[in-house]
Amino acid sequence: MTTLVIGANGQIGKQFCALAKEAGTPIKAMIRNEEQATWFQERGIRTVVGDLEGEMEHAFEGCDQVVFTAGSGPHTGPDKTLLIDLFGAIRAADIASQKGLSRYIMVSAMRAEKPLEAPEKMRPYMAAKFAADAHLRHSDVSHVIVKPGRLTDEAPTLKFASSVDEAGDNQISRANVAYALLRVVQTPGLVNRDITLLDGKRPVDALL
Structure with a gap:
């Protein structure tokens, strides 16, 4: 898969x-241009050039599921947020549906369902x-x-919580998110779930 x-x-x-390469989990990394390929080639990771604002349908060929962890980044404006985080994610879901992929794994954000409660600068992103997320749920x-x-x-702890009350804080390391994503990818029976991720004290499989 x-x-x-x-x-x-x-x-x-x-x-x-x-992590996926080290675990022997087959992946194909979609990059924006060949200039980004070196890091992946050095690690023996297969790449394909695709553009969230342009042509990307070909990138899905030969794939069974998709992980969407793209983002416009903190240094862009609301225009890129619309094109990447919103429309890019929606287009990817539509292509995954059309091609009959088994799953779409979305990296979203905690409390994305309450964008008006986010800090003002974060509201367009949320x-x-x-x-x-809503489009994906109805696809x-x-x-x-x-x-x-x-x-x-922060360095990975490989320990997780699923609520602020449990965690005592609202943060998580990117390394822990990457590890949790790998476990989701490796658990094909996990479908139609929302999973909140925070740094905590439980192994990730206890959340899944």
């Missing part, structure tokens, strides 16, 4: 790809995530929506 990784060149995407492809809290660059 080959997994297409959209957003492979991002911070979570790279860590997920490295609204985009809310709408993209024909099975889904898992992973909802991490505030992201950090």
